[in-house]
Amino acid sequence: METELKKVRGLGAAHNGTQHFFMQRATAIANVPLTLYLLYFVIAHIGTGRDTVVASVKNPFAALALCLALISICWHMKLGLQMVIEDYVHGNGAKLACLILNIFFAFGLSGLGVFAILKMSFGV
Amino acid sequence: MLDQSRKMTQRPLSPHLQIYRPMLSTTMSILHRITGLGLVLGVAGLVWWLSAAATSDAYFALVQGFFYGWFGRLMLFGMTWALIHHMLGGxxxxxxDTGHGFDLNKVEWLVRANIIGSVVLTLALWAIAYGVRG
Known part of the structure; x- marks a missing residue:
């Protein structure tokens, strides 16, 4: 009985190296201040009208912080969901489909959020 | 070759998760994953709220009204706890990651601080939010 070395060398369960681990930590670090700002932003706009939210997003620092928060959060979300898919979705076809949908979902959600912020920030 | 030998000898599998007694540390491990999954809903809600604000007064009033209602508040309360819990777990x-805190008593202390801290901080944040925003 022998293990074919060429099949296992460099290939973990995710068929990948430490990039996933590293980016998960990097986005986690960025998420700490960014989500704290997000919490503040949401609490500050409980029950307010639309004009108040738009006025707040007109501040370029607020718009930038919100955009960065969405990008970092969605990146972190993509990595986390990917790990869950790799653990629980068996069968190569289903796994591949889920992994691709996960990428579309993360980019779609962050893209929509960033577009909404920029529209309010630049719009008149 | 490998497939044949696997069929012939039915080797016993190593014991799986469910035979072990659930402990606080293992529960907290799965809770980190569950809060992470739950927060996906939170991000979706946030983007829904932001895109409504970017669309029209009527649409924003609808979404803002949803989150202001009892169900929306319950959802936001759950999301606040999940976010703080996931962050403290992080x-x-x-x-x-630095190689510290692996002694069993330290692990036990850390997971207790995680659960107690997340509940206390969530309640404190909502008390402040109610105090400031009403």
Missing amino acids: FRHFLW
């Missing part, structure tokens, strides 16, 4: 993982 700090624990940062510590573990």
Whole structure:
């Protein structure tokens, strides 16, 4: 009985190296201040009208912080969901489909959020 | 070759998760994943709220009204706890990444601090939010 070395060398369960681990930590670090700002932003706009939210997003620092928060959060979300898919979705076809949908979902959600912020920030 | 030998000898599998007694540390491990999954809903809600604000007064009033109602508040309360719990869990993982905090009594202390801290901070944040925003 022998293990074919060429099949296992460099290939973990995710068929990948430490990039996933590293980016998960990097986005986690960025998420700490960014989500704290997000919490503040949401609490500050409980029950307010639309004009108040738009006025707040007109501040370029607020718009930038919100955009960065969405990008970092969605990146972190993509990595986390990917790990869950790799653990629980068996069968190569289903796994591949889920992994691709996960990428579309993360980019779609962050893209929509960033577009909404920029529209309010630049719009008149 | 490999497939044939696997069929012939039915080797016993190693014991799986469910035979072990559930402990606080293992529960907190799965809770980190569950809060992470739950927060996906939170991000979706946030983007829904932001895109409504970018669309029209009527649409924003609808979404703002949803989150202002009892169900929306319940959802936001759950999301607040999930976010704080997941973030505190992340700090624990940062510590573990440096190779510290693996003694069993330290692990036990850390997971207790995680659960108690997340509940206390969530309640404190909502008390402040109610105090400031009403």
